[in-house]
Amino acid sequence: MTSVTPVATTGGSVHQFVIAVKETVKKRRLFGPDDHVLVALSGGPDSTALLAALAALERAGELARLSAVHVDHGLRPGSAAEADACAELCARLDVAFHRRAVEVARGNVQSRARLARYAALRAVALEAGATRIATGHTRTDQAETVLHRLLRGAGARGLGAIPPKRGLLVRPLLDRSRAEVRAFLRDEGLPWLEDPSNESPRYTRNRIRRELLPALARFNPAFEEALARTADLLRDDDRALERIARREAGALAWADARRVRVLPLAVRRRAVRRLWKAATGSRRGLSASHVEAVLGLFDRAGPGRISLPGDREACLGGDRLWIGRQPEEALARRRRGRPQKG
Numbered sequence: 407m408t409s410v411t412p413v414a415t416t417g418g419s420v421h422q423f424v425i426a427v428k429e430t431v432k433k434r435r436l437f438g439p440d441d442h443v444l445v446a447l448s449g450g451p452d453s454t455a456l457l458a459a460l461a462a463l464e465r466a467g468e469l470a471r472l473s474a475v476h477v478d479h480g481l482r483p484g485s486a487a488e489a490d491a492c493a494e495l496c497a498r499l500d501v502a503f504h505r506r507a508v509e510v511a512r513g514n515v516q517s518r519a520r521l522a523r524y525a526a527l528r529a530v531a532l533e534a535g536a537t538r539i540a541t542g543h544t545r546t547d548q549a550e551t552v553l554h555r556l557l558r559g560a561g562a563r564g565l566g567a568i569p570p571k572r573g574l575l576v577r578p579l580l581d582r583s584r585a586e587v588r589a590f591l592r593d594e595g596l597p598w599l600e601d602p603s604n605e606s607p608r609y610t611r612n613r614i615r616r617e618l619l620p621a622l623a624r625f626n627p628a629f630e631e632a633l634a635r636t637a638d639l640l641r642d643d644d645r646a647l648e649r650i651a652r653r654e655a656g657a658l659a660w661a662d663a664r665r666v667r668v669l670p671l672a673v674r675r676r677a678v679r680r681l682w683k684a685a686t687g688s689r690r691g692l693s694a695s696h697v698e699a700v701l702g703l704f705d706r707a708g709p710g711r712i713s714l715p716g717d718r719e720a721c722l723g724g725d726r727l728w729i730g731r732q733p734e735e736a737l738a739r740r741r742r743g744r745p746q747k748g
């Protein structure tokens with residue numbers, strides 16, 4: 407291994423950025439002294455700063471082991487060189503490095519690349535015996551995500567945006583801004599890679615960064631903290647409502663109309679979504695209008711049924727609300743009723 411460059415110490419004292427990251431780790435209980443943390447390293451500024459901060463925390467005994475992984479999506483001609491730059495950085499910081507190549511099918515490339523990346527991160531964590539996977543999402547990413555979802559319309563679930571912790575995944579930079587990240591990297595003399603696609607106005611996300619965030623900063627210079635706080639609060643609300651919905655989903659399933667009618671609408675909606683997920687195992691949620699249609703069954707005097715996506719249906723009758731596949735004859739009837747193509 408190459409010689410270790412002292413990172414995150416300025417004049418013998420620990421950099422303020424590292425202290426702030428440590429506070430987030432403690433406050434949000436992201437990992438402890440026994441954990442092996444695997445950093446998802448793109449080579450961009452955020453994950454580079456994350457790696458350097460966690461290397462300093464490893465030296466201070468705040469975690470047991472640190473390693474890093476770069477996933478090469480093979481989507482850009484220079485992608486192998488990016489992996490090499492990550493390997494170099496890890497050698498400089500004395501951190502064990504893994505690289506993984508994945509194939510991304512054509513189509514919705516961004517979302518497919520993300521799915522392939524998270525699958526690869528989990529596989530490497532398993533092989534390396536890592537107990538946490540850390541990504542470089544910052545408070546600025548959080549604000550962008552909240553705004554992006556707000557523009558399309560979302561409830562508490564969506565506006566809760568990026569969680570600091572989910573399963574193995576942790577995000578120790580979620581209380582730090584992109585500006586703080588850059589200042590830290592400059593102070594430490596650390597190199598990073600710029601992603602050219604971050605500049606393209608083709609993506610709404612980039613326009614939010616370049617146009618909307620500066621406009622909002624003129625109304626409230628601390629709007630980023632404000633949005634992050636909103637996301638934290640909504641995530642807590644969402645969790646509380648989900649807990650109640652889990653308890654009350656039975657009232658819907660057993661068609662207990664009297665009980666269903668007194669449940670708050672927010673709980674009823676969540677309970678329908680839970681039943682849909684349990685019945686279909688589908689990652690795709692039910693649209694708001696379908697949720698309302700299912701709830702509408704409880705307003706009728708007698709039994710009823712409605713069609714749902716994926717040839718599914720919801721039937722309310724007797725003492726059950728049933729969500730499942732439509733019977734063959736009903737599908738055949740519907741197909742006969744459809745206008746011929748061409």
Ligand SMILES: Nc1ncnc2c1ncn2[C@@H]1O[C@H](COP(=O)(O)OP(=O)(O)OP(=O)(O)O)[C@@H](O)[C@H]1O
Pocket residue numbers: 445446447448449450451452453454475476477478479523540541542543601
């Ligand atoms: N190719 C990759 N390999 C490993 N981890 C990645 C990769 N791309 C992204 N990540 C992880 O996901 C996080 C968020 O991804 P995003 O695409 O927003 O990052 P980026 O802008 O490419 O780089 P960074 O967040 O490091 O500045 C990154 O901070 C990093 O932890």
